[in-house]
Amino acid sequence: MAEGSRVLEKPSLRSSAAVIREAIAKHRCVVLVGRCRVEYQGRARSTLEPGERIVIIKEDGATLVHRPMGYEPVNWQPSGCYFRTSLVDETLILIAVRRNPPESLRVFFDQVHALVAMRMVDAGRFDLHVSESEMREAILAEPEVFEEGFKPIAYEKRVEPGFLDLYGLDSSGRLVVVEIKRVKAGKSAVLQLARYVDSVRNTVSRDVRGVLAAPHISKGVQRLLATLNLEYKRVDLERCAQVLKMAEGRKIQDFF
Amino acid sequence: MAEGSRVLEKPSLRSSAAVIREAIAKHRCVVLVGRCRVEYQGRARSTLEPGERIVIIKEDGATLVHRPMGYEPVNWQPSGCYFRTSLVDETLILIAVRRNPPESLRVFFDQVHALVAMRMVDAGRFDLHVSESEMREAILAEPEVFEEGFKPIAYEKRVEPGFLDLYGLDSSGRLVVVEIKRVKAGKSAVLQLARYVDSVRNTVSRDVRGVLAAPHISKGVQRLLATLNLEYKRVDLERCAQVLKMAEGRKIQDFF
DNA sequence: GAGTGGATTTCGCAT
């Protein structure tokens, strides 16, 4: 393990404070398991009564307070905040503050069960596949993923209320405005598309189709679409992934 | 510390596997710090090359993989998933699976720097103040927080496209549809409000005002509001908090 | 620095 690492069982509050202070100063990561209460004040306010939690302080200052259940931290502070640690009346106090928005998080420990402080080295690359932009890439590379005979013209085209995800011509030469959603399309996606189509109709004097491209849609949204004279086209994510993989293969072939 | 707790420095992969398996079986929390690579497959797909990370397994099955920087976990699994741990070729493999949506997370450790496993007791109550519904409560308790002379009629009223946050009569007897936003109001809030107002106008044959109530608004959204003949009313969150506190005091007085 | 939209969003509540 790296220099200056600490794995402590039931450290005193005093030595915990010392270790935490040093770790923060040297931008090491800290993991604390212990009994604490928490106060937050900023965009909102919260109090958390005493209990056993896991507190993580990362090297960039991001801070998390996790209860023993649930995916989300109960309290937190994003990266880039400043710390103060102190020991008052048999309580270890950790304060994390950030400006913009002005927010403070205060953690009061009366017991530390475990304390890990170490420099962590992590240069591993992270790849995530099939995002909304990758859906668009797949449609551009293989337009029939979206619709037979579709010919893309442009993407992220600026219009009045925002950007068109994608637009082009269909097999019969009509203009098509496509709104892409990687997950189930909701009401707001429809309202967005409706506004975009209106905007395009005001610009060009020809027929314009508005199509929502998504892997799923709800019944209510389906109805709303019909009301507004818009369409839905199912897009298969697996198919997108395949197309992207093939396209990547082609790119590599092109390279050699 | 509770029965069966473990705080281990540089445990072998074999003993790590044993401790993790037991902890999961007994619904204890596990914190692992070590070198690993991660694969995720489900709604999307991701791979994370080897590096040092913090892995948390909670008693309800929620699982988090944290890199040494950033607020968000790089990989995760929400609560309610199932685990399998194994030791293959000098690698400790942790698999967390959930159905609906079908997703799997696989973590491959080649080194464990620290391992904490313990039953955590946390019954502490959590209170968060000044949510959107609390803004509404404040306006209901003290309508001038929103507008002088406003008389609320109902809240969460069902109309065609969804629910009206709040509606009532203004000082001159006109119907007012209020859309409440706790944070800066965005474009989608305006589109929502516009649709609601349209819907109400189609129902009643009288003048209807549409008002966005929020602590902040952007210039562009202000313009869009004007275009659609809607209004903005600033609401102070601190004022809401005060009103709520007073209202609570009154409630307590009523009780005695 | 504000503005905009996506996210493996998660979570909660209502149908």
Add this chain to the structure above:
DNA sequence: ATGCGAAGTCCACTC
């Protein structure tokens, strides 16, 4: 189970 909107959302990207 599905649908729908809030969130201390965070984050990345543009202007």
